[in-house]
Amino acid sequence: MKPISDILKPLEPDFKVFQEKFADYLKTDTPLLDKILDYILKQKGKQIRPALVLLSAHLTGGINDRAFRGAILVELLHTATLVHDDVVDDADMRRSLPSINALWKNKIAVLIGDYLLSRGLLLALDNHDFAQLSILSRAVKEMSEGELIQIEKSRLLNTTEEVYFRIIQGKTASLISSGCEIGGLSNTDDPEVLQSLRILGQSLGIAFQIRDDLFDYITNEDDIGKPIGLDIKEKKLTLPLIYALRQSSEKEVRAIKKLIERSKKAAEFEAIVDFIKEKQGVEYATKVAFEHAELAKERIRTFPPSIYRDSFLDIVDFVVNRTK
Template identity: 55%
Template structure:
């Protein structure tokens, strides 16, 4: 698999400019806020979301100032949701580092999230990027709805395959979809092309989440702790398939283990073995590839070139990764 820096090469200069602009977009006159936003910027990830924005703009007409603002908007609103999520989940780590709420407590973390959200809104409003603001705001709305839908269904442990897809479409896929749609819209693409790119991103997002859910039942060297979704009582595709292809007695027993013994390592190992025995991972791999191929099918309708190659490589990087 290609290294992310190799994939980034055609737009590396744009990403460098974006990073400086993103830092500037977070600046405040309050010293405490500046310290916290500096901490956030220093611990940035692989820049996958901005890369989707820039490559999508490239394939739809070209990168411009609006594209940079779109990438910053996505990052600001997404970072705000992550800061808030860590408070909601009572999580003290993010990408191996202390979370904002772990270092500065919940009240400050919530306020920082609100600040980042407002900076994103103002960045778009001040520059008249209303189409980009609408795209990303819709994604944030769907992410919240997806999270609440999952919480509601987890309580009942009655998630069907259809509900699972709706949850991950809203929670995960909507954000990647907004990146691709933002890139297209910033380049001046018409509504039909923007929607095509949105669907492209949605398919990637669904494939990405299925792959991520499979790691919960894989080997323990993939970077994600085994059974973490089980501990959080998340009913994911491998488990759904296994439950739907077992006897009523086995199904009741496994649901009982997930509900009542999700902190017991032996019981978690039993659930993982059950999922593997019933073919949950193989089935999930097939479904993941269907969404991956759907994304490639959309991409094939665009002209060949660096932008299309970059997007193809990004799709493979996000859906064929080992961690």
């Protein structure tokens, strides 16, 4: 698998402009805000979402101001949800640095999330970009809905595969899908093209989250920077476990659910992992992730060939093969 920096090579000049514009847009006249926003810039991850906006723009004609704006907006909303997620999950770390809530407390993290969200919306509004705004506000709704359904279901330990897909569609795929659509929107209004980008973004987003959920079962703490078995501790049932439970007798299901209920200790977590292995839950989830990745790639290939299309295809492979 190519490293992400190689994959994104063709995008480098555009990405430099994006970074500058993003940092610029985050400057304020409030010292505390500036300090926190600076810190957020330092915490930045692989920035796959803005990369997808820019690549989708390239697929449909090339980069322009509206594409940069879309990339900034998507990254702002993503950052806002990460800051809120860390409050939601009581997380102390984010990308190997202390989280905003850990450094400045929940108080400030909630407000910073709201602030970033509103700045994102205003970026579209101030440019009278109704269409961008509409796509992304829907993503914000779907993201919070997805997370809320996850919390609801986790308490009952009865997430079905259907519900799992609804959850990850909302919490992860909606923003990735919106990002792809917005990238295309910067060059075309053609509903077919936009729909195609939206659908491929959805497949990619689903593959992304299934892979993410697999980390709980396939890596160790050092590799990924989050404690392994976290989902289980929070009673979040993800695809490997959902599949394993579906393959089991009622008696087995009861026994495993009992383990999940009190899975505070390593031994219990290991027993759950063994159960998933026995039922081939990891293999199944990996297969489903690859299927969705393949669907995304098929659609990407309907666009004209270019170095950007190659990058896009490589990103899909990266997402579904990454180990952190």
